[in-house]
Amino acid sequence: MKISASAAKITAGTPLVARPDPSHTTWSRLEPLPTSDDVSESLQARVADPLWMLARQWQFNEFQGEDAGSPISAMLEMAGLPVTTLQHNTGAVAALALPPGASPVEAHVEHEQVLPVHPKLNAQAGQQLMRMLRAASLGTTVQALLDKYPATLAAPDDPVADTAGFVWNALLNQRAIDALALSGDLKDLGGSRPALEAFASDRGVPAGQIKAYCDLMERWALWLGELALDGTTPGASAYWEPQRLEYSFSLGAQGEGAPVRLLADEYTDGRLDWHTYTLGAATGAPAGPSDAFSVIPARPPMPATAHYLGMPADRYWEFEDGRVNFGMLGAAKSDLARLAVLEYALVFGNDWFVLPLTLPANALYRTTTFTVLDNFGIELPIPPAEWNMYEMSLAAGAPVERLSNTLYLCPKLDTLEGPPLEHVLMMRDEMANLVWGIEKRVQGTSGEPIDRKFESTRLSTTQTLRPPPDVSPVAGGALLQYRLQTPVAANWVPFLPVRKAGATPANWAIQLQRAVVTHYYQVTESRLSDPRNAGYSEFIARLRGNSFVETTPVQGGADNQLQGFMFHPRGSLLRLDPGAAVANDYLRVEEEEVPRDGIELKRSFNYARDAQGRGLLWIGRSKVTGRGEGSSGLKFDVVSRGKV
Template structure:
């Protein structure tokens, strides 16, 4: 039984004209993907056809029936202009000329002293000279060399925490040649025959047989490691206040016509996006006909292939197949990537990869590296024989499309010069285990920032774990008795010796209107009883041993004794947290590093100082010591408290 209801019975009194008006729907597809509902995909792979109209619909869905007034590119004529960057500009230092025979940019920027900072490697390099002397029958020269340039591997202040330093001290101390000192001395005189003969005579060495051997050993030293002759620990490009590198590259000359700046190079992987253009030629690169041109004219490189180039379609893993019967790469599935309505960057990437990926072509063009490049002309000929001039890309508002161009600052922001791209040399460096590792983090409970020295170089140069050393420099005191209720009042809770505090201080020159702070390195002071009668007590043997180790440690500053107590201030042992590492133990009292407040974010930072090994374009092996900065592990807590009331035994 069926029942029909009229409009009046349904209380529908009137239907507006707008409700009855037809509204067409707009349906579009960016991409159609099959979704099998069964485990067997054989039927879907067969794609059987029963209706020709279905095939026409599929062609329409894949835009195969859409006609365009355009052809496919088959040839391209391109001309590019480049400016070679042949000057390294350290901050506040003299410009350094660059050529193809020098080390890559990463090695020149990061490189710091190697032999002077690694006593074991320095002694092993000296052993190489002794092998050359024995092989050449010049054993008589070994004695004078060991007498005048002995390799020093100091004994560690605590052999139990620095076992490697103790072993290498026993093996090599005084039994090898100081390679850093001897190579520097011979390098200063070997070019002058008279000076070299006088130098050899002064050290009781054979002036006839030794020069070829020393020159051969000097070439071996130069090939061993990139070791700049500097007493400073860090590179001139290292910025202690920001804990990163800063440098610039420019064209040849004292006042470069083009200059790019890397203001924060941190990760040891240099690429074009690390740079910002700060100065560019105002009149263009291809020619400068202006008679009022001031400054040096840059040496412009013009590259134009002798024959037309053939464009090739851009390819990447996961891009859509060209035809319906093609299988796509399954390693990357853009269709499985989800995106919310507000995730505009991801939506734009998916739309580009899935719908418009076939519209991009690449041209094979070989260009010299270490240069700024700009496209001067690009003409494309299609399969209909029509030539089209391709202008630089522009945004809808007329501004340059600068996705693959350098950002601009300073004079370059107001100058012309097109959209330059820096072609950076590629270098794949292998980083060794850290010689020094420091973790910086925020401690909101103590209102401080802490630098935790996890690894530092021992007396031999090999890394040691500072946690083991800190355990032997700490004293665990047990307090018995106490006040009412057995409570104990502590003025300050103890902190591990390898935790270095950074205190907020006012930035020099800051005003109440423009207030800013910095983080200045401080010290943790531990006061211990040092009266003679107490230390002589056999029951206090552990305390006496700790005080002896503290007094022998060169990075621990002992304060004057007062009323049987002595304070010990713990300074950093490594080089990263010191502004002037070359001052040694004597400069600890005045060497307080200051960091910009934004250098230590909430996530913290991790600093590493390690050996880097790579081969350049010529196949040369390069070894240098560099530093890197990465994201830390978040906030932490040191447990530092003041005026704490505790109950013994918890």
């Protein structure tokens, strides 16, 4: 039945009421009210008869037209701010410029010395020069360089434990050129060609071959400089925080007002992305000339419907991708996250659009203008959203009006990580009430990793010492045996709780300080010289010959002498300053950095290619979650029953 608007006394107050303009700015939605954890029943869409199918189509509004427009074009303008500097958070290191085409930030932050800590690689770099000289018919000049710059690979203290060190010592020691020493002398020449020619003459190079010799040395020096990113000081990178066992740095960008800072206080996993940083401003820093730029697409981008695997079809009666079964995703009334995912996938999944836009990486971006044109010719300005999936967190005191709704387009770096040169597991031992740093792998004398567990077995505390010949053992053994403490493996380094500097009785903040486990052994000379104790005597000599084992003065009488042996870490991850004596080097770690799950620390070679295709090799560190609690078996004042 038709009803006349005039008969019903309905009048249009405005022309828009009588004939409204089409628009897509109105919404309507149906809120599901699940009564069961299983949603498969409602998603099965069982077929009863054709009339039922028409009714279902009507229920899903497939017969109803929408007074809405579809976006066909967009006018977009982005304000960009390039990241130009790498800075140390405490100012201990001068700011490093990051021009376009610079090496990735990961490589700059992580890299540490390579050739000084890897004698094998240093000798192999010298062998590369030897091959280049022989290929250029300059083989007669090799011996002069070998005599002046012999590569030294020290013999290991324990060849059985450090087999790689023993092998490379036999193969390369004094048989290759020391690349580090030679390159240092070449750098001292300052790039002067006459000085390089004088260097060649001093090495006995014939006058007719000096030019070819100098050209080859320059090529080799260039190759060596690109072989690896080498640090300038021993130990970790300047951005490594030993108390936190992680990297800490910031990136700088100069915009309007105070310089912008991207703070990365907890960089641990070797992968930098936008969520690694917290956005802030340099307090008290003077404002400089702004490096901001604008990005306006040459052609307006065309919006395209967003798609993902398993996305429901636009129409109800259409075959869909069977790889995703939303019916198997059970959702109770309290499962808000699952309900939100289901609602997005089933109801609003086809309401999202993407705009292709090319932007330079390593810069901060904000949307300044965003206008959408639909197929009805209506231009709709889109204001900045109050939330953003990729919006950066703001540091305390950051100017919200200037830094909110900011996106950092972080450069992508795919890194190949080699086997760990050093691997340390830190875990809590509730029975001993200690934290242990367990060295699993460390670098040997050649730079190649060695298994510390095997070496610890060689330095074990289960050696047998035969009694003197004039002392007869107790028949049947002692009924009770007393031990001051049970033995601990040599590669287990304890960390003891100490009061943090500046802590008050009301605020008992503590740190974990590296300590040692002291083992006392019988070192009476008459007993060590007993042929029956030859293995034990060799064991004591092995302990005294290790650089990471500290000894105490011999105590006791002439017939019963004892000496203490303290096992320090052999690697560098548990060291504060690898250049200092290990006995005077004490590392303190924040107590909260070792959770109940523990942590794993690694030093590894990393290889990547930058945006220009250059190969980059460096040594970096990483920290990941550990394997849980453990037990060292350490006990004190143990009384056990002997054999009867």
